Amino acid sequence: MTEALPWHATWTQAVTDFRGEEDEPGFANATVRMTVPASLDGSRVRLELSNRFGDAAVRIGRGAIGIGGQFFEVAFDGLASTEIPPGESRRTDPIALTVRHSDEIVVDLYLPEPTPYATAAGFRFSRSAPGDFVGASPFPLDGGTSEAIDESREFPAANTGAAGEPDETGWSLPAGGPFLRAIEVAGVKPRAVIVALGGSSTAMGWPQYTAALLPADAKIAVVNRGIAGNRIRLDAPPLTPSWGRSGLSRFDEDVLGTAGATHLVIAYNSNDWGLPGRIAPMAEMPSVNQLIEAYQELIDRAQAAGLRVILSTVMPLAPELLAEPEREDMRLVLNAWIRGSGHVVDFDAAVRSETDPSRLAAKYAAPDDTHPSVNGSKRLAQAMVDILQRLKLWPAEDV
Structure with missing residues (x-):
C-alpha cells in the first residue's frame, strides 16, 4: 500500500458567501482563470475547490493547472469533471508537477452550466468569452479582448499610474476568485x-x-x-x-x-x-x-x-x-x-x-x-x- 503523501498549503484564500452580491454575475458556458503565487515548493500539487455557500451543486466541466505557460489537466477520482454538492469541497487528484517558491500558478475552471457566483473571495480573476478555454493562451476575455499569460508580474498587482508604472500608494488587491479555496503541495518538508x-x-x-x-x-x-x-x-x-x-x-x-x-x-x-x-x-x-x-x-x-x-x-x-x-x-x-x-x-x-x-x-x-x-x-x-x-x-x- 502506498504511503499517503503529507500535504501542505502553498496558497489559500478565505471564501465567503456572495449570494447576496449583485455586482458579480454568475457563469454559464464560461471559463474562469485565476493566477496566484506559490509560497512553498513541492513535487506534487492538488487543488481544493469549495461550494461552501452554494444552494445547488456546482459542476466543474474541466480544469487545469498552469505553470510556466504549460497546462496540466486535473482530474477528480480519475474523471475530468465533477459536481460539488452544496456546503462541500472537492480536491483534485494529485499531479506530478514541480512547483517552486514564487511561481505563478494559473488555475482554469470551465463551468458549463448556469452557476451562481456564490462561494468566493471577491478578488481579481478573469472570466472568458462563452466557451471552454481551459489552458488557452491568449485567454479570450468576456467583452471581446484577450490576455496572454504574464510570467513577470509582481503579486499582488499594484494600481498603475498614467505612465503604466506601479502606484504603490493605491490599493493592494490580491488575486483570488470563485470556488478555489486552496492549492496544496507535497514532496518537500x-x-x-x-x-x-x-x-x-x-x-x-x-x-x-x-x-x-x-x-x-x-x-x-x-x-x-x-x-x-x-x-x-x-x-x-x-x-x-x-x-x-x-x-x-x-x-x-x-x-x-x-x-x-x-x-x-x-x-x-x-x-x-x-x-x-x-x-x-x-x-x-x-x-x-x-x-x-x-x-x-x-x-x-x-x-x-x-x-x-x-x-x-x-x-x-x-x-x-x-x-x-x-x-x-x-x-x-x-x-x-x-x-x-x-x-x-x-x-x-x-x-x-x-x-x-x-x-x-x-x-x-x-x-x-x-x-x-x-x-x-x-x-x-x-x-x-x-x-x-x-x-x-x-x-x-x-x-
Missing part, C-alpha cells in the same frame, strides 16, 4: 506553514508579500485567510458577502483545515468595535474584556492543536471613528494587552504616523486613510519577516 487569520488588511495581501520576501530555501509558506470586514466574535448577517463568518466560527475550517498548518497569526483590526453603530447594530458593540476573551479563545484553540501563535497589534482606526474617543481608547487598551501576550508583530508601530499615532502614516495609507496601500502592505510584510527571523524559523544567514 517545510519549516512552517503560517496561517494569517484576519480582516481586510490581511485579505489585501500582506501574507503574500511576506512569502515573496522570504528566500525559497526558508521553506516557509505564508497563507491568507483574511476576509474584508471580518470580525472575531460575530458572524455577518445572512447574505452579507464582505464580512464573512467570524474568526471564532471559521477557525476550524480556515485554520485547522489548512493543510500542514504549524503557526497562526491573529491579525484583526477594528471591525468588532468599528462596525457597530455605523453599519451594524450598536447592540453588537463588545467590551474590551469580551474582545480579549475572544482573542484568548483563538489562542487556546490554536495551542491545543499544537500551533504556535503570533498576535498582531491593531492598526489605527478609520478617521471618522476618531471622533468617538471611546473607540480609540478600546484600540489602545487592546493593543496594550496584545503587546504583553507573547509573540507579537507590531503592525500598529510599523505603519502609524510619527506625528499623530492615531492615524496611518501617509506613505503607508490607501486612498481611504484606513487601509494599507501597496506600500503599507509591503511594510507589514517586512515587519512579519522580522518577527519570523527573531523566532529563528530559518537561519539568519539564509536571508
Whole structure:
C-alpha cells in the first residue's frame, strides 16, 4: 500500500458567501482563470475547490493547472469533471508537477452550466468569452479582448499610474476568485506553514508579500485567510458577502483545515468595535474584556492543536471613528494587552504616523486613510519577516 503523501498549503484564500452580491454575475458556458503565487515548493500539487455557500451543486466541466505557460489537466477520482454538492469541497487528484517558491500558478475552471457566483473571495480573476478555454493562451476575455499569460508580474498587482508604472500608494488587491479555496503541495518538508487569520488588511495581501520576501530555501509558506470586514466574535448577517463568518466560527475550517498548518497569526483590526453603530447594530458593540476573551479563545484553540501563535497589534482606526474617543481608547487598551501576550508583530508601530499615532502614516495609507496601500502592505510584510527571523524559523544567514 502506498504511503499517503503529507500535504501542505502553498496558497489559500478565505471564501465567503456572495449570494447576496449583485455586482458579480454568475457563469454559464464560461471559463474562469485565476493566477496566484506559490509560497512553498513541492513535487506534487492538488487543488481544493469549495461550494461552501452554494444552494445547488456546482459542476466543474474541466480544469487545469498552469505553470510556466504549460497546462496540466486535473482530474477528480480519475474523471475530468465533477459536481460539488452544496456546503462541500472537492480536491483534485494529485499531479506530478514541480512547483517552486514564487511561481505563478494559473488555475482554469470551465463551468458549463448556469452557476451562481456564490462561494468566493471577491478578488481579481478573469472570466472568458462563452466557451471552454481551459489552458488557452491568449485567454479570450468576456467583452471581446484577450490576455496572454504574464510570467513577470509582481503579486499582488499594484494600481498603475498614467505612465503604466506601479502606484504603490493605491490599493493592494490580491488575486483570488470563485470556488478555489486552496492549492496544496507535497514532496518537500517545510519549516512552517503560517496561517494569517484576519480582516481586510490581511485579505489585501500582506501574507503574500511576506512569502515573496522570504528566500525559497526558508521553506516557509505564508497563507491568507483574511476576509474584508471580518470580525472575531460575530458572524455577518445572512447574505452579507464582505464580512464573512467570524474568526471564532471559521477557525476550524480556515485554520485547522489548512493543510500542514504549524503557526497562526491573529491579525484583526477594528471591525468588532468599528462596525457597530455605523453599519451594524450598536447592540453588537463588545467590551474590551469580551474582545480579549475572544482573542484568548483563538489562542487556546490554536495551542491545543499544537500551533504556535503570533498576535498582531491593531492598526489605527478609520478617521471618522476618531471622533468617538471611546473607540480609540478600546484600540489602545487592546493593543496594550496584545503587546504583553507573547509573540507579537507590531503592525500598529510599523505603519502609524510619527506625528499623530492615531492615524496611518501617509506613505503607508490607501486612498481611504484606513487601509494599507501597496506600500503599507509591503511594510507589514517586512515587519512579519522580522518577527519570523527573531523566532529563528530559518537561519539568519539564509536571508
